[in-house]
Amino acid sequence: xxxxxxxxxxxxxxxxxxxxxxxxxxxxxxxxxxxxxxxxxxxxxxxxxxxxxxxxxxxxxxxxxxxxxxxxxxxxxxxxxxxxxxxxxxxxxxxxxxxxxxxxxxxxxxxxxxxxxxxxxxxxxxxxxxxxxxxxxxxxxxxxxxxxxxxxxxxxxxxxxxxxxxxxxxxxxxxxxxxxxxxxxxxxxxxxxxxxxxxxxxxxxxxxxxxxxxxxxxxxxxxxxxxxxxxxxxxxxxxxxxxxxxxxxxxxxxxxxxxxxxxxxxxxxxxxxxxxxxxxxxxxxxxxxxxxxxxxxxxxxxxxxxxxxxxxxxxxxxxxxxxxxxxxxxxxxxxxxxxxxxxxxxxxxxxxxxxxxxxxxxxxxxxxxxxxxxxxxxxxxxxxxxxxxxxxxxxxxxxxxxxxxxxxxxxxxxxxxxxxxxxxxxxxxxxxxxxxxxxxxxxxxxxxxxxxxxxxx
Amino acid sequence: xxxxxxxxxxxxxxxxxxxxxxxxxxxxxxxxxxxxxxxxxxxxxxxxxxxxxxxxxxxxxxxxxxxxxxxxxxxxxxxxxxxxxxxxxxxxxxxxxxxxxxxxxxxxxxxxxxxxxxxxxxxxxxxxxxxxxxxxxxxxxxxxxxxxxxxxxxxxxxxxxxxxxxxxxxxxxxxxxxxxxxxxxxxxxxxxxxxxxxxxxxxxxxxxxxxxxxxxxxxxxxxxxxxxxxxxxxxxxxxxxxxxxxxxxxxxxxxxxxxxxxxxxxxxxxxxxxxxxxxxxxxxxxxxxxxxxxxxxxxxxxxxxxxxxxxxxxxxxxxxxxxxxxxxxxxxxxxxxxxxxxxxxxxxxxxxxxxxxxxxxxxxxxxxxxxxxxxxxxxxxxxxxxxxxxxxxxxxxxxxxxxxxxxxxxxxxxxxxxxxxxxxxxxxxxxxxxxxxxxxxx
Numbered sequence: 001x002x003x004x005x006x007x008x009x010x011x012x013x014x015x016x017x018x019x020x021x022x023x024x025x026x027x028x029x030x031x032x033x034x035x036x037x038x039x040x041x042x043x044x045x046x047x048x049x050x051x052x053x054x055x056x057x058x059x060x061x062x063x064x065x066x067x068x069x070x071x072x073x074x075x076x077x078x079x080x081x082x083x084x085x086x087x088x089x090x091x092x093x094x095x096x097x098x099x100x101x102x103x104x105x106x107x108x109x110x111x112x113x114x115x116x117x118x119x120x121x122x123x124x125x126x127x128x129x130x131x132x133x134x135x136x137x138x139x140x141x142x143x144x145x146x147x148x149x150x151x152x153x154x155x156x157x158x159x160x161x162x163x164x165x166x167x168x169x170x171x172x173x174x175x176x177x178x179x180x181x182x183x184x185x186x187x188x189x190x191x192x193x194x195x196x197x198x199x200x201x202x203x204x205x206x207x208x209x210x211x212x213x214x215x216x217x218x219x220x221x222x223x224x225x226x227x228x229x230x231x232x233x234x235x236x237x238x239x240x241x242x243x244x245x246x247x248x249x250x251x252x253x254x255x256x257x258x259x260x261x262x263x264x265x266x267x268x269x270x271x272x273x274x275x276x277x278x279x280x281x282x283x284x285x286x287x288x289x290x291x292x293x294x295x296x297x298x299x300x301x302x303x304x305x306x307x308x309x310x311x312x313x314x315x316x317x318x319x320x321x322x323x324x325x326x327x328x329x330x331x332x333x334x335x336x337x338x339x340x341x342x343x344x345x346x347x348x349x350x351x352x353x354x355x356x357x358x359x360x361x362x363x364x365x366x367x368x369x370x371x372x373x374x375x376x377x378x379x380x381x382x383x384x385x386x387x388x389x390x391x392x393x394x395x396x397x398x399x400x401x402x403x404x405x406x407x408x409x410x411x412x413x414x415x416x417x418x419x420x421x422x423x424x425x426x427x428x429x430x431x432x433x434x435x436x437x438x439x440x441x442x443x444x445x446x447x448x449x450x451x452x453x454x455x456x457x
Numbered sequence: 458x459x460x461x462x463x464x465x466x467x468x469x470x471x472x473x474x475x476x477x478x479x480x481x482x483x484x485x486x487x488x489x490x491x492x493x494x495x496x497x498x499x500x501x502x503x504x505x506x507x508x509x510x511x512x513x514x515x516x517x518x519x520x521x522x523x524x525x526x527x528x529x530x531x532x533x534x535x536x537x538x539x540x541x542x543x544x545x546x547x548x549x550x551x552x553x554x555x556x557x558x559x560x561x562x563x564x565x566x567x568x569x570x571x572x573x574x575x576x577x578x579x580x581x582x583x584x585x586x587x588x589x590x591x592x593x594x595x596x597x598x599x600x601x602x603x604x605x606x607x608x609x610x611x612x613x614x615x616x617x618x619x620x621x622x623x624x625x626x627x628x629x630x631x632x633x634x635x636x637x638x639x640x641x642x643x644x645x646x647x648x649x650x651x652x653x654x655x656x657x658x659x660x661x662x663x664x665x666x667x668x669x670x671x672x673x674x675x676x677x678x679x680x681x682x683x684x685x686x687x688x689x690x691x692x693x694x695x696x697x698x699x700x701x702x703x704x705x706x707x708x709x710x711x712x713x714x715x716x717x718x719x720x721x722x723x724x725x726x727x728x729x730x731x732x733x734x735x736x737x738x739x740x741x742x743x744x745x746x747x748x749x750x751x752x753x754x755x756x757x758x759x760x761x762x763x764x765x766x767x768x769x770x771x772x773x774x775x776x777x778x779x780x781x782x783x784x785x786x787x788x789x790x791x792x793x794x795x796x797x798x799x800x801x802x803x804x805x806x807x808x809x810x811x812x813x814x815x816x817x818x819x820x821x822x823x824x825x826x827x828x829x830x831x832x833x834x835x836x837x838x839x840x841x842x843x844x845x846x847x848x849x850x851x852x853x854x855x856x857x858x859x860x861x862x863x864x865x866x867x868x869x870x871x872x873x874x875x876x877x878x879x880x881x882x883x884x885x886x887x888x889x890x891x892x893x894x895x896x897x898x899x
Binding site for chain 1: 561563565566567568569570589591592593594595596597602
């Protein structure tokens with residue numbers, strides 16, 4: 001199995017590749033990274049501004065791997081991405097002193113240099129083919145500042161790919177660079193972190209497992225997301241272990257809102273493809289299709305998959321007619337469809353412990369009075385928490401032995417925990433002994449209820 | 458254009474709704490944040506650009522009280538603002554109190570210039586940035602970056618102006634600070650008082666502010682607001698979601714929907730969250746406007762409640778000796794007398810010398826039942842297919858049409874469902890056809 005972070009690297013890189021659209025590039029100018037040159041030293045603007053604005057003194061001798069480890073604490077996928085893109089930095093870098101020194105563009109600066117100092121461009125790039133670094137300045141930079149240059153370039157490149165343009169202002173990228181460099185990111189409240197990331201031109205942040213689209217509205221409570229939109233087609237890793245086994249699968253998310261539990265775990269979302277989850281009845285391929293859209297009820301038209309705060313599956317649809325086998329059921333799923341759906345499907349809901357609560361549109365066998373009873377293809381079953389039959393709905397006749405005789409039933413039937421029929425609709429003309437010792441006659445289609453002794457009420 | 462980015466509450470400044478909804482919004486100032494600054498001219502004290510422009514535009518000099526007392530001047534400024542925008546003045550008071558604790562002071566590191574200030578400066582002067590507002594670049598809890606050297610050279614009067622420039626900026630969405638400078642200058646020079654409401658609202662809007670206040674209402678500046686011909690009375694505006702408006706000591710929490718006023722300035726229509734309580738015959742009516750119906754609460758020009766829908770949390774009944782009604786809508790006249798109930802179902806027992814038939818007659822489903830000031834029935838929609846006995850003769854009012862009564866309970870008019878004739882009290886015979894409105898004279 002692939003390590004989790006490596007998995008995310010592919011997820012994130014593939015996502016960025018999907019938004020990469022060089023045909024739309026608006027590269028009117030180049031991106032610059034700057035230094036401040038004072039009589040006694042040269043310092044990268046990122047670390048200089050961090051010192052002046054935030055009183056952050058960047059530690060000496062940070063190497064790039066250490067820096068990635070810092071980033072990895074709060075943004076593992078971004079750390080993986082920057083490890084990857086920094087290779088482009090190494091490939092493109094060209095040290096030269098051929099052109100004259102350039103001052104940093106004024107639009108990129110919030111502070112004027114102190115007396116006796118000046119700002120100068122250290123690096124010029126348009127991200128694709130050129131990355132020019134002024135050799136004499138580079139050689140005078142500290143090793144930490146050189147590492148920061150690589151990080152600044154990696155962040156700027158992500159902004160460039162996300163926005164299809166050269167980042168118009170480098171100041172917010174320097175801000176993010178310095179916060180990462182000084183290990184400040186993981187301590188930031190979520191809202192502040194998002195503001196800083198957004199200002200740097202980045203559009204996404206993976207939080208609570210989801211690559212959040214920061215350009216769309218979101219809700220936050222107690223520093224946790226409670227609702228947010230995912231990046232369309234971004235990937236989400238579902239990982240959960242229950243009695244049925246461990247599920248470890250990546251799915252691509254639709255652009256619909258994701259809800260979270262107060263503990264931060266995903267409560268519900270929508271995704272492309274199928275998500276195979278190990279359940280008490282075996283592996284079920286869940287789906288959140290758009291093709292139920294004929295329903296006038298939004299929740300039915302756009303079904304979601306829901307989870308408990310433990311991460312266990314709570315509710316979901318499947319359209320695959322696979323087997324579902326448990327101690328009380330041995331059925332085929334998705335044997336018919338409901339009012340609005342365009343194809344056969346089953347809705348499954350589960351109890352928090354993983355036991356089955358409800359299963360619809362199945363056919364097969366269910367355990368009833370210590371034997372197996374055959375269900376036909378339009379049957380839906382509701383179980384109690386201790387897995388006794390509670391309710392059953394069938395459009396096909398179901399034979400049950402009641403008062404010693406086989407009679408046929410249809411529609412909604414309810415049972416007690418001793419597998420005794422409580423109420424049901426007969427599918428034939430018949431008679432039952434009543435609790436008043438009288439015989440009660442019933443016409444096909446009539447409903448009748450029984451007491452604990454099995455006598456008609 | 459690229460502006461500084463901040464995360465903003467997109468619901469309301471006034472209402473806290475369960476979770477808090479955030480969205481990303483562009484802010485005023487240039488990409489690096491707003492720069493509040495001052496003119497540095499040889500041989501003169503520093504002057505903020507807002508005050509310089511006040512003179513340039515003919516507003517005059519800022520007058521805020523004792524020029525040596527920062528707090529006195531700040532209070533005077535807030536008092537002026539409170540006349541036009543009391544909620545904002547309260548917010549600004551809180552921001553004023555935390556201003557210095559949210560500041561990072563810079564020593565010997567000057568703030569950068571801003572390229573286009575939108576004003577021509579005297580050739581001998583330069584503009585210097587004194588405060589830069591950009592919390593994204595500062596430590597947690599800090600919002601203002603201040604050049605300590607320049608700040609120390611500002612008089613108290615200039616500081617007051619600069620502080621409120623920055624506080625206004627905090628809620629502005631304008632791409633430049635020109636509008637904020639103008640608003641700040643008008644407040645400091647007291648010239649805002651000379652403007653009509655519509656002119657003031659335009660100043661607020663140009664400053665990039667999203668809402669203003671008038672007649673007790675906090676209303677959005679976009680979509681368009683409507684004033685009377687003098688420009689001094691708000692006629693139509695969209696309420697800020699969750700803001701409050703008072704009616705007879707009750708605080709109504711408003712939906713972000715149209716609010717209308719009479720030309721006199723009194724409230725005409727509004728949509729609310731929650732409910733308005735109205736005393737009525739020993740109980741309190743709960744009047745509400747639900748999210749999905751488009752009904753409004755309506756008021757008379759004299760301030761009395763006019764009409765509105767009732768809450769669904771209980772069944773509203775009107776019961777007298779001769780009338781039993783359930784209804785979901787109610788209206789009153791200008792004196793507070795019951796005028797009508799609507800969406801009404803029930804029964805009425807007609808009781809008049811002219812009507813011999815005293816059996817209960819049903820009122821058609823969801824009809825409006827109108828009353829006289831004394832509570833007597835004025836009209837209702839006939840809900841029975843049975844005849845009515847007038848002076849010992851049967852007539853058949855048409856189902857679903859209005860039957861009108863005089864104050865004594867005698868029938869004034871009805872629409873007949875059948876051809877017929879009726880001998881009146883004066884012994885004359887009245888002949889009528891089906892579908893005709895029959896008017897009976899006493």
